Amino acid sequence: MNDDRARPAHPAHPVRILLCDDHAVVRAGLLALIGSEPDIEVAGEAGSGEEAVAAAAKLKPDVVLMDLQLGPGIDGVEATRRIATTGVHVLVLTTYDTDADITRAIAAGATGYLLKAERPEELFAAIRAAAQGRTTLSAPVAGRVMNQLRGASGPALTPRELDILAQLAGGLGNRDIARALFISEATVKTHLGRIYEKLGVDTRAGAVAVATERRLLT
Numbered sequence: 001m002n003d004d005r006a007r008p009a010h011p012a013h014p015v016r017i018l019l020c021d022d023h024a025v026v027r028a029g030l031l032a033l034i035g036s037e038p039d040i041e042v043a044g045e046a047g048s049g050e051e052a053v054a055a056a057a058k059l060k061p062d063v064v065l066m067d068l069q070l071g072p073g074i075d076g077v078e079a080t081r082r083i084a085t086t087g088v089h090v091l092v093l094t095t096y097d098t099d100a101d102i103t104r105a106i107a108a109g110a111t112g113y114l115l116k117a118e119r120p121e122e123l124f125a126a127i128r129a130a131a132q133g134r135t136t137l138s139a140p141v142a143g144r145v146m147n148q149l150r151g152a153s154g155p156a157l158t159p160r161e162l163d164i165l166a167q168l169a170g171g172l173g174n175r176d177i178a179r180a181l182f183i184s185e186a187t188v189k190t191h192l193g194r195i196y197e198k199l200g201v202d203t204r205a206g207a208v209a210v211a212t213e214r215r216l217l218t
Helices: 024-035 049-059 076-084 099-108 121-129 139-148 159-169 173-182 185-199 204-213
Strands: 015-020 042-045 063-066 087-094 112-115
Touching: 015 024, 015 049, 015 121, 024 042, 024 159, 042 049, 042 112, 042 121, 049 063, 049 076, 063 121, 076 087, 076 099, 076 139, 087 121, 099 112, 099 204, 112 121, 112 139, 121 185, 139 185, 159 173, 159 185, 185 204
Parallel strands: 015 042, 015 063, 063 087, 087 112
Antiparallel strands: none
16 A cells, blocks of 8 residues: 555544535535545535635635536636635546546646546545645546657548638537538538547537647647
8 A cells, every 4th residue: 555545543634625516416425435534524515616716715625626517607627727826736526538628627727637437545545645736647537648748649630620620619510611611511520520539529619629739720
């Protein structure tokens, strides 16, 4: 067992965390799970990005456990950005592991990025690490980050795919893109599928976010 997982039996200063997830059932599950750890305590809960920002300012926890998709209002990335500027560590805990989500969260100041599929022991270790300002990434997330750093995130986009991506960034739908480029909507959909695959995303917004990050749009 490494130092990250070790914990005192009777901690003098337990790690205080704030849970932020828009699903009450998820928060209840995390509360019960974390309650089994003597050196970690839940200082508060939030069901939206705005609530998380306000609660973090009031409670001043050691770590905010942040989901990314929070329903109406600001999302987890924006909440992370606002909280991180105050010096509070934010550990993202989410089901989303696309390049766009990871890039945006880390750029916003997240200390770590964990997937909800991780074992409880990994979550506890990540919370303790985040409280000390150390980074923890789920294995799939770490792999994506390394691929980005190595420039091996996938095949290069073709000139036509770049054309379509530029139209996408302009907010055009499939029909308008087809008209602008004098191709069929079916062809647009085919190219979009290839673009998503190459960029490691599954949404239009994700494609634009990753393309912007990699400076593919001119």
